Amino acid sequence: MTAYDDLMAHTRETQALAQVMGRLGWDQETMMPRGAAPQRGEEMAALEGVLHARRTDPKIGEWLDTIASDTLDDVGRANLRHIRRSYDRSSKVPAALAARIARVTSEAQGTWAEARAEDDFAAFAPTLSEVLSLKREEGQALATGGDVYDAMLQDYEPGTTGAELEAMFGAMRPGLTELRAAVREADAPPKLEGAFDEGAQMKLTRQLARTFGYDMSHGRVDKAVHPFSSGSGLDVRITTRTNEHDPFNCFYSTIHEVGHAAYEQGIDREYLLTPLGSGVSMGVHESQSRIYENQLGRSAAFTGWLYTQMTDAFGDFGVADAETFYRIANRVSDGFIRTEADELQYNLHVLMRFDLERALVSHDLQVQDLEAAWNDRFEADFGFAVDKSSNGVLQDVHWSVGLIGYFPTYSLGNVYAGCLNEALRKAVPAVDEDLAKGDTTAATGWLRSNVQTHGGLFEPREVVKNACGFEPSEAPLMSYLNSKFSAIYRL
Amino acid sequence: MTAYDDLMAHTRETQALAQVMGRLGWDQETMMPRGAAPQRGEEMAALEGVLHARRTDPKIGEWLDTIASDTLDDVGRANLRHIRRSYDRSSKVPAALAARIARVTSEAQGTWAEARAEDDFAAFAPTLSEVLSLKREEGQALATGGDVYDAMLQDYEPGTTGAELEAMFGAMRPGLTELRAAVREADAPPKLEGAFDEGAQMKLTRQLARTFGYDMSHGRVDKAVHPFSSGSGLDVRITTRTNEHDPFNCFYSTIHEVGHAAYEQGIDREYLLTPLGSGVSMGVHESQSRIYENQLGRSAAFTGWLYTQMTDAFGDFGVADAETFYRIANRVSDGFIRTEADELQYNLHVLMRFDLERALVSHDLQVQDLEAAWNDRFEADFGFAVDKSSNGVLQDVHWSVGLIGYFPTYSLGNVYAGCLNEALRKAVPAVDEDLAKGDTTAATGWLRSNVQTHGGLFEPREVVKNACGFEPSEAPLMSYLNSKFSAIYRL
Structure with a gap:
């Protein structure tokens, strides 16, 4: 030895x-x-x-x-x-x-x-x-x-810096607030109405997990209050939740967690129980959950297939056609809560937290001024005022348990997902054709071979760069969001 | 400190x-x-x-x-x-x-x-x-x-000796083989026939667990291939199994495991996570599972109540009355397998293993002669021949994993259950009246106060002796079995 x-x-x-x-x-x-x-x-x-x-x-x-x-x-x-x-x-x-x-x-x-x-x-x-x-x-x-803040970031995203994130997020914010304001002025798609049997939701959600490549012989799907993925290697379990009136919550929670779980399940088995045997960073992890959930799962192609599955499972649920269904699945609504935010607004929540926590760490912001700073920033970016602390500064558990430097990895994950989506669609031009048939194998297979299999072998930014063939930046995500929501909201 | x-x-x-x-x-x-x-x-x-x-x-x-x-x-x-x-x-x-x-x-x-x-x-x-x-x-x-064998016993039943068990088991064997032979000659009760929905079995089995005092806020019931109880203190889980054609297997597995679990749940909370915070020996543990399962659960009084519960759950299942139901629930059948044996024959299986393993340890029996010795003894005690190794010497996992000295604790548990049953019925004369109404609280409460609460405070034999007020012996069990099966088989 x-x-x-x-x-x-x-x-x-x-x-x-x-x-x-x-x-x-x-x-x-x-x-x-x-x-x-x-x-x-x-x-x-x-x-x-x-x-x-x-x-x-x-x-x-x-x-x-x-x-x-x-x-x-x-x-x-x-x-x-x-x-x-x-x-x-x-x-x-x-x-x-x-x-x-x-x-x-x-x-x-x-x-x-x-x-x-x-x-x-x-x-x-x-x-x-x-x-x-x-x-x-x-x-x-x-x-x-x-x-100090850079040092804190290393626990979640080794190799990144506050300055780098500041530049990236600074470049995103004007475009996001502008797009959000335009969407708010436009005609919104309808909301989903009616009741959806929770047993049937769980049945379909297990089918969706399999559709996205989740390996049930090395995992299982249960219910929990907050959906999560847990474990590495040969035993990677996910949870989801059901709400009779909101089946999308169940289905997209599942697809999101399958993204996390597929990453863990997709790592080269040679790395089992070694430091390379789990996802390399929070940002790269989130890139997998978000590309599964959004760029693949909420695409027009995949929602078209999901529309037929839901019709099979629940009968006529009052949505006339697949295009309307696609618009409903991507509906942008006013809301206070990060975890319930849609794809467009989500990053505005995170960017705000990043700026605030960085200012707290550097003493530029005092704790007693935090709630006012939160509320001002929220109104500036979202266009309406926070009504109570539980809808504002007290909504997330992170800071209370000492997770400082964690929030930005959510948006970094979205940025990486935008990059990977651009590269994937170049490498596998038939992605949408497949997704329209409920077949994710080409897309998830590309992600497995180019990202997931490597586990902790490369540094986080390096694995995304190697997969994409270009330096990661916010540009692909911004261009994807602009074109997607401009089309849905007919801007 | x-x-x-x-x-x-x-x-x-x-x-x-x-x-x-x-x-x-x-x-x-x-x-x-x-x-x-x-x-x-x-x-x-x-x-x-x-x-x-x-x-x-x-x-x-x-x-x-x-x-x-x-x-x-x-x-x-x-x-x-x-x-x-x-x-x-x-x-x-x-x-x-x-x-x-x-x-x-x-x-x-x-x-x-x-x-x-x-x-x-x-x-x-x-x-x-x-x-x-x-x-x-x-x-x-x-x-x-x-x-050497005495030393091995201490892992499972501290304080007992091979000589003591030999005397006890030696006193039981003739009575058991005689009773068994008489029962075999007599008219047998019918068997349970038909199909019993497995979902309804699980529903009733959870009700039975609660009826026997199982605390669901500190436990849960799931299915497993082999029923077991697991954990001590605030988290004691049990498993059971279902077979469409054999609901007794489900119900009595559950009641048996509830006996084990109630012991763990009933220990004084002051002893949590200390050496006193779990059952004191295998024998005392088995006394709780067996008295719950047999002396209480298979009594005429309790089966009378169970008959009405099963009728509610499954409708008319072809058994005319509670007395017939009681006889069916206590039916004695020829069989090779210890874990499937009824109350009367079970100890014959164990006594045989005790004698054989003790002879193996002392070199009085060689491994190459073990199967022949097993088969001879089986035919002598049960009256028919073993047909294949998996129905004989190879049926139990214990010896392969080094559990030597473990088997006798099963019968010691039955002996202790017999003693506790005698003492319980003196201390709580209305036990049968209560059981006939599906109320076990007086019986299980007496066991909790006199046995379970003490955890590891006393030595195994001591806790039984203190509860009973007399020195434990095989006599109460033998007298209970004789009178019960003589009545059921009209000997």
Whole structure:
């Protein structure tokens, strides 16, 4: 056994235990009896303790010092890159600070939930200040003199910077607000009306999952309050939800989560339980979920096929033809909530959060001014005013649990999806013909071969660039949104 | 923090991780996608490694040496007793031997399954010899000069001995074979005929679980190939199975597993995630499952109520009255398989295995002679011959995975159930009146207060003795079986 072999054996066991932790999370949201929560908390804390000890084990440092990376192939070097990044991170953050962050964010989530229920930002502000201050301290430790927000970003999107995102998002915002304003003036498509049996929704949603290539022998579909995908390798489970009056919520949640799950399921099996065996970043992950959901799933071609499937499942549901159905599936509505936003407005939500959290971290914005800043920005970009905190600054859990630097990866994922969609349609010109028949194999196969299979082998931006053959930018997404919504809204 | 506090904090985390392991086992049998098996194997192996390291941590020995047990209360002393027993066990068995046993038994299970499928005991014999030899070596290490089989028993039933069981089982065998022979000569009740909707079976089975006090807010009921109960404390899940033509299989599997689960759920919550927080032995556990299933669940009183529930659920199913229904639910049939055996014959299966495994351990019986010995004994006790190995010596998985000393706890559980039933009916004279109305609260409440709540506080035999007010023996069970089956078969 070489030092590299020892390091990989240690890492493989840690990865296996991390999968167990993910499985407990899945169980908690889908199967766990309600009264089990306090015990589950102790179980997860004990396992988290084991994982933390393994990830900060000084043996890792010794192995890393011993290994001559020039004796390794590409895969070996990529493994080392991931392991070194994770180990360096844990070495830089004092254990006492890490423990404090864990404790404070765990309580802060409860405080946030109460404040949201009461629509009372002031009740949450002191807690948010404490979380921010601790995360800033952690960021400073990680940045070692560099930009603190950039250091925070590395947890979610290694290799990206605040400046790069600022340029990208700055280029998107005027076009998005302009398109949004134009759409708001135009005639809207009708809304979907009526009731859709929830059992039939689940049946069709499982069919949609299979249609998008989800491998049921290595996964399963259950219901949960908030849809998610969980696990890597041979066991990647998704959840969805049903609402009798909103079948699109079920179907597009499923297709979105299948995008995440297909990424995990599509990774080269050689990388199982290694650092290369899961999606490389939040942004690239979101690019897969969003291209499945939007560029493929909400295309005129695919909605045409979905229209016939829904007619088969539910009978006549009051929509005259496939074109009207396509317009309904892409309807732009006023709304306060990010997670319910349509393709056009979604990024405006994210861009706002990115600017606000960056200003908070740099002290350019104080926590006590955050709600006013949120509300001003919202009205400027969306054209109407926030009515209450739960529809505004208190809507998302992220900041309360210390996820700072996470929001921008949502829009980066959309940008990457725009790039990949452009490249895919050049590489596979018959995509729409196939989608119109409910056949996604050419599209999802191209994504698997060009993105998913690589797992963590390349850096995030690199994998998108290699797949596309050009430097990723916001231009393809903006051009796609402009042409799509101009057509739907007859601008 | 005293040494006792440190020891208990360590133990509590280990118990929490052990619960996680149990949850993975549950998931594997109920929810896991088929293709996930290889990854799950690695996950469980990694967690087993963590558990093993924690259980053999030399710090435990240091804490145990430091603690003055006379400063502790009853609960503290009971905790120490359990921790010391487990630590001593792991200290006595060399790590290399433990690892070898884990590896060999894991492979032996596959060899056994193949041999069973081929009805070929000779193909399994060399593997069984190897398992036996390793387990004997382990038993010798544990026995430190004492009886090897007695040492093996301690893993499942602390405090019992082979000699004690031999006396008990020896006193049962003639009565059981005689009663069985008489029943075989008598007119048998009819069999249940027809089809019973499996969805309706599951609905009624959930109602039965609740009727027997199963707490659904700390558990759930799912289907699995082999019914089991899993978990302790706040999350105790059970499984059952359905067969369109055999609803009793579903209902009595459920009631049996509810007996196990009610034990775990009924333990004093103060003991959560401590060594006292789970059932004290296999025998006491089985006493709860069996008294729920048989002395309560198959009583004339309860089957009378079940008859009306089944009539409500399935309509007229061809059984004229409650008395006939009672006789059908207690029908004695010829059969080869222990797990399918009725209340009367079940112990004959177990007594045979006890004698055979004890003879194997002591070298009085050679593995190559095991099948012949099995078949002779079976014909002597049951009155007909084994037709093939899968119906005989190869039917149970236990020996292949190194469970030697486990079988007798099944019959010990039945003996304890007989004792508890006698004491219960004295303490709560109205049990049958209640059961006839589908009300088990007085009966299960008595068992909870007198047995279940204590968890691991007392030694196994002690908890039964305290509950009954007399020394446990086989007499109450034998008298119960004689009077019950003499009445049903009109002997």
